[in-house]
Amino acid sequence: MSRTVDVPVLVEEARAGTSRAVGRLISLVDDQHPALPEVMRLLAPHTGRAHVVGITGAPGVGKSTTTNALVRELRARGQRVAVLAVDPSSPFSGGALLGDRIRMTDSAGDPDVWIRSLASRGHLGGLSVSTPQAVRVLDAAGFDTVLVETVGVGQSEVEIAGAADTTLVLLAPGMGDGIQAAKAGILEIGDVFVVNKADREGADATVRDLRHMIQLGEGTALGGWRRRVVRASAMNGEGVDDIAAAVTDHLQHLAASGALRRRRTARARDEITALAIARLRARMGDLGSGGLLERLAEQVVDGGSDPFAAVDELLETLDLSS
Amino acid sequence: MSRTVDVPVLVEEARAGTSRAVGRLISLVDDQHPALPEVMRLLAPHTGRAHVVGITGAPGVGKSTTTNALVRELRARGQRVAVLAVDPSSPFSGGALLGDRIRMTDSAGDPDVWIRSLASRGHLGGLSVSTPQAVRVLDAAGFDTVLVETVGVGQSEVEIAGAADTTLVLLAPGMGDGIQAAKAGILEIGDVFVVNKADREGADATVRDLRHMIQLGEGTALGGWRRRVVRASAMNGEGVDDIAAAVTDHLQHLAASGALRRRRTARARDEITALAIARLRARMGDLGSGGLLERLAEQVVDGGSDPFAAVDELLETLDLSS
Structure with missing residues (x-):
C-alpha cells in the first residue's frame, strides 16, 4: 500500500488509453490507496x-x-x-x-x-x-x-x-x-x-x-x-x-x-457524503482500542456517561481535516 | 416533535415501573426527538x-x-x-x-x-x-x-x-x-x-x-x-x-x-460510532440543497473540483458539536 506511485504519469498513460495504467488506477481505488486524492484531483478536469x-x-x-x-x-x-x-x-x-x-x-x-x-x-x-x-x-x-x-x-x-x-x-x-x-x-x-x-x-x-x-x-x-x-x-x-x-x-x-446535470449533481452529493462518512469512520478507528473511543465506551458501560455525551467529546477531539 | 417534554418526570415514572412513561420514552427514541440526549443522560446511571x-x-x-x-x-x-x-x-x-x-x-x-x-x-x-x-x-x-x-x-x-x-x-x-x-x-x-x-x-x-x-x-x-x-x-x-x-x-x-464487560464495551463503541455518523449526516443534510454541499457537488460535476477536495472543504466548514 505504501509503495510509491507516480500518479501524474499513471494518469497521463490512462488518458492515452493504456489498459495497464487504467488497471493500476482501478487497483488504487480498490485498495483505497493514500494516493487516491491526488489521482482524483488530476482526473477531475477530464471527467x-x-x-x-x-x-x-x-x-x-x-x-x-x-x-x-x-x-x-x-x-x-x-x-x-x-x-x-x-x-x-x-x-x-x-x-x-x-x-x-x-x-x-x-x-x-x-x-x-x-x-x-x-x-x-x-x-x-x-x-x-x-x-x-x-x-x-x-x-x-x-x-x-x-x-x-x-x-x-x-x-x-x-x-x-x-x-x-x-x-x-x-x-x-x-x-x-x-x-x-x-x-x-x-x-x-x-x-x-x-x-x-x-x-x-x-x-x-x-x-x-x-x-x-x-x-x-x-x-x-x-x-x-x-x-x-x-x-x-x-x-x-x-x-x-x-x-x-x-x-x-x-x-x-x-x-x-437538463436532467443529466441534476442527476449528476445528486450523485456527486452522495459521493461526497459517503466519503465524509468514510473519513469519520477512519478517524474514529484511529481512536479505537486503547484510545479515546475505548475509554468513552467504558464510561458508557459503567453508567458514568451516555452515548450522546460521548459523541460530543469524541467530535470535539477529532481532527477531520485531510 | 417540538412538543415540550418533562424529561426528568418521565424518567422517574419509567423507573418506577409506569408502562405509559416507558412507552413515551420509547416513542422519543422512535422519533429521534431533540430531548433524547437529556433522556439518555438521566437514564445512564441506571443502566x-x-x-x-x-x-x-x-x-x-x-x-x-x-x-x-x-x-x-x-x-x-x-x-x-x-x-x-x-x-x-x-x-x-x-x-x-x-x-x-x-x-x-x-x-x-x-x-x-x-x-x-x-x-x-x-x-x-x-x-x-x-x-x-x-x-x-x-x-x-x-x-x-x-x-x-x-x-x-x-x-x-x-x-x-x-x-x-x-x-x-x-x-x-x-x-x-x-x-x-x-x-x-x-x-x-x-x-x-x-x-x-x-x-x-x-x-x-x-x-x-x-x-x-x-x-x-x-x-x-x-x-x-x-x-x-x-x-x-x-x-x-x-x-x-x-x-x-x-x-x-x-x-x-x-x-x-469478564466477557460481559468486553462485549458491552464493544457495543457501546458501535453505538457511539453510529451516533457520530448520524450527526455528520444530519449536519451535511443541513448544508443540502442550495447550500455548500450542493455548490461543491456542482463543482465536482463541472470538473473544477473532485470529491476529496470537496470533503476537505465541507469538513472544515461543518460544526459537529452538539
Missing part, C-alpha cells in the same frame, strides 16, 4: 464525458449475457466500452461474478473494451465509495460508455443505481413478475426495462404487467421521460439493438431536458 | 442491569412463538421481561411483525411484560441508532431481561446481534440446514442455537449438522463458552425451560469470565 449505464436484475435473468451483448452492440457502433461488475454481496471478488467475468471475456483482446469486477474489500465506505471512483477513472480514460453491472440483492442495487445516468432493469418471464419487481423497489429505479429471454413462455404477460405498472407510476420525477420496456433474447442477439437505442435515447433526453 | 438477549432466525422458524414461550418461562421465574421486535426490512411498523405483535399479546395485561415493535422511520442512522437506545430505556426501567427479536434478512440480524449480551439463533428442520446457516453467517453470531419444531422430520439431522459445524468452529473468540444446541417445540411448550436455562448459563459465564 463528465462518459455515459454511465447501470444494469441490474435478479440472479438468473441473464445479466452478464445481456451486458456482453450490449458491449458488442456498442462496439459495433464505434464506442469504447468499459464494464464494472460490482458485487456488494461478497467481501471478495468471486462467486457468481467471477463466472460472469470469465464468460464475458469473448471481448478479450479488444483494446477498446475494458472489463473488471469490483468487490468490497472490507474497507470503510465499501462500494458506495469505490464504485463512483472507479467510474471516474474509466470516464477520464475516454470510455464512451461505462456499464456498471450489479447483482440484484436487497437494497444494494438501488444504491448502485444511484451511480448511473441511465439504469437498465432486467427481468425474465416467470422469474420476477411485476409484483416482485414492485416489492423489490426496482420499478422506481429503472429508466429502461428489459424483458430478457423473451422467447420463453410468459414473456407477453411480463411485458404487459410491466407496462401497466409503469403507466401507474408515470408522472413521477422523471423529467418527462417515458420509461421503455424492451423485449430481448440477449443469448440469441435479439433485441440488443433496441436496448442500445433506448439507452442512447435516454441519454439524449437527459441532456436535452 | 447495565438487564440481560439483553437477541433472538434471530429466518422467517417461518417460529420466532414469535418461541419469544412468546420464553417470555412466559422467564415470568414464571419471577423476572420482568421486555420484548423489542425490530424490523429492519420495513420503513414502517407493520408487515409480519405486526402479526407477531398481535399473536404475542397473550401476555397483555401483565404489567411486568412489555412488548413493542421498533421500525426504522427513515431517520438518519436508522435502527442501528434507535435499537440500543430503546434497550437502554427498558434496562433503566428495571426489566430483568430485554428480548430483541429480529427478522432474519441479510446482514441486518448480524448487526442487531451485536446489540445483545446473548444471541439465540433459531432454526427449524428442513428449512435452514447447517450449510444455509453457515452461508448466512449466523453460525458465528449464535451463543445458543434452538432447533425449533423438533417434533418434525429432519430434526435429528439438523441438530447433528449444527453440532458438527459448531465443533468445527470451537476455539474461536468465545472466551471458553461452549455453544449450546437446544431442541424445542415452542408451540407445545417443550424445551422452553432448556432455552431459558441455556440463556441464563450464558449470562453467568459472561459475567464470570
